[in-house]
Amino acid sequence: MPSRKIFVDACLGKETPYTPVWMMRQAGRYLPEYMAIRAEAGDFLNLCHNPKKACEVTLQPIDIVGVDAAILFSDILVVPDEMGMDLSFVKGEGPKFSDPIKTEADLDRLIGGDEAASKLSYVFETIKLIKKELSEDIALIGFTGSPWTLATYMIEGEGTKTYNICKKMIYTNPTLLHNILAKVTEVVKLYMEKQIQSGIDVVQIFDSWAAAIEPSMYDEFSWKYMLEIAEYLKEKYPHIPIIIFPKGIPSFLDKVYGNFDVFGVDWSTPMELAKEKLGDKYVLQGNMEPCRLYSKEMTTKSVQDIQEIMGTSRHIFNLGHGILPDVPVENAIHFVKECQRVSKK
Ligand code: CP3
Numbered sequence: 001m002p003s004r005k006i007f008v009d010a011c012l013g014k015e016t017p018y019t020p021v022w023m024m025r026q027a028g029r030y031l032p033e034y035m036a037i038r039a040e041a042g043d044f045l046n047l048c049h050n051p052k053k054a055c056e057v058t059l060q061p062i063d064i065v066g067v068d069a070a071i072l073f074s075d076i077l078v079v080p081d082e083m084g085m086d087l088s089f090v091k092g093e094g095p096k097f098s099d100p101i102k103t104e105a106d107l108d109r110l111i112g113g114d115e116a117a118s119k120l121s122y123v124f125e126t127i128k129l130i131k132k133e134l135s136e137d138i139a140l141i142g143f144t145g146s147p148w149t150l151a152t153y154m155i156e157g158e159g160t161k162t163y164n165i166c167k168k169m170i171y172t173n174p175t176l177l178h179n180i181l182a183k184v185t186e187v188v189k190l191y192m193e194k195q196i197q198s199g200i201d202v203v204q205i206f207d208s209w210a211a212a213i214e215p216s217m218y219d220e221f222s223w224k225y226m227l228e229i230a231e232y233l234k235e236k237y238p239h240i241p242i243i244i245f246p247k248g249i250p251s252f253l254d255k256v257y258g259n260f261d262v263f264g265v266d267w268s269t270p271m272e273l274a275k276e277k278l279g280d281k282y283v284l285q286g287n288m289e290p291c292r293l294y295s296k297e298m299t300t301k302s303v304q305d306i307q308e309i310m311g312t313s314r315h316i317f318n319l320g321h322g323i324l325p326d327v328p329v330e331n332a333i334h335f336v337k338e339c340q341r342v343s344k345k
Helices: 003-011 032-041 044-049 051-065 078-085 104-109 113-118 121-133 147-156 164-172 174-198 215-236 250-255 271-278 290-294 296-310 329-343
Strands: 069-071 087-090 094-097 139-145 202-207 242-246 262-264 283-288 315-319
Touching: 003 139, 003 202, 003 315, 032 044, 032 051, 044 051, 044 087, 044 121, 051 069, 051 121, 051 329, 078 087, 078 113, 078 147, 078 174, 094 147, 104 174, 113 174, 121 139, 121 174, 139 147, 139 174, 147 164, 147 174, 147 202, 147 215, 164 174, 174 202, 174 215, 202 215, 215 242, 215 250, 250 271, 271 283, 271 296, 283 290, 283 296, 290 296, 290 329, 296 315, 296 329, 315 329
Parallel strands: 069 139, 139 202, 202 242, 242 262, 262 283, 283 315
Antiparallel strands: 087 094
């Protein structure tokens, strides 16, 4: 059976001969081959805008680390950028938007719906190129940020430790926040639909900053919007699996609901707990602490522990968040090999 089918089947919760593996941020600064292409492209955003180079970077980890699925090379922040928010990546400081949203008038100025989604044509071109170049055998994962995670950058203007500006909006101007989230959700629905039409096999929604919202308000300000996207896509494309990755919300596990396929377990949520609460309803993905990649022994131990917990339950091996730039490549390869070794059923 080709591994592409195994990957998609595993995400859909079907019986498969082994548990597939991929890594979040598998293309990135820990790979010298990535750094070489990144240097040629200059700016990180140039790389995202260049389908030929983005395709090359997407394919690199397949041969180098031997994962079962490729993840599209792009960034979650291209969506607000094309809505008109002027994104830049400042060296050493991460992403910045020059003019964050403060008022309804700021929001009204942003491009919405199909007009914004269509401006992401370079992403769709990248996907089409990847599908030509990628072995038929390998699945391609497309992705988006959740409306909440995207909104944190659109409101704060950059990454934040405290989320005070967007949290102030939760408590003092929830209507504006809902309007922002609704506008982003409309764009993301169409963006992901176009990614599917361009050829992706699996969708992942990253809610990286889920834990910034207090648990009693998480459904209202984040989960609900991700579900709206998942339900829109599932109705039209039921064969395309949807992975939802909300980082750091163990107290929400009891309340998880909706029509999607895979729940991405982050490294701070115990796999036992996720299995107990969600293992019957969803396929689980994860969840090795990415910093274990600094030690091969600690990696081996974690992979074995995860396999022991999951047993024959439906599972996709992955890290519990993104890989860091100073991880030795051979340790990343070791992680993939260990997953493959223990997952032979
Ligand atoms: O996983 C992959 O290999 C696919 C590519 C991918 C990137 N970003 C490339 C990237 C994916 C899936 C993302 C998602 C993303 N981007 C998220 C959600 C996932 C997560 O990690 O929680 C978030 C929050 C972003 C926003 C973002 N992009 C930040 C905060 C940064 C700066 C990070 C840093 O450490 O400086 C980026 C830049 C970015 N996106 C890089 C890569 C490879 C590094 C850019 C570079 O210097 O080459």
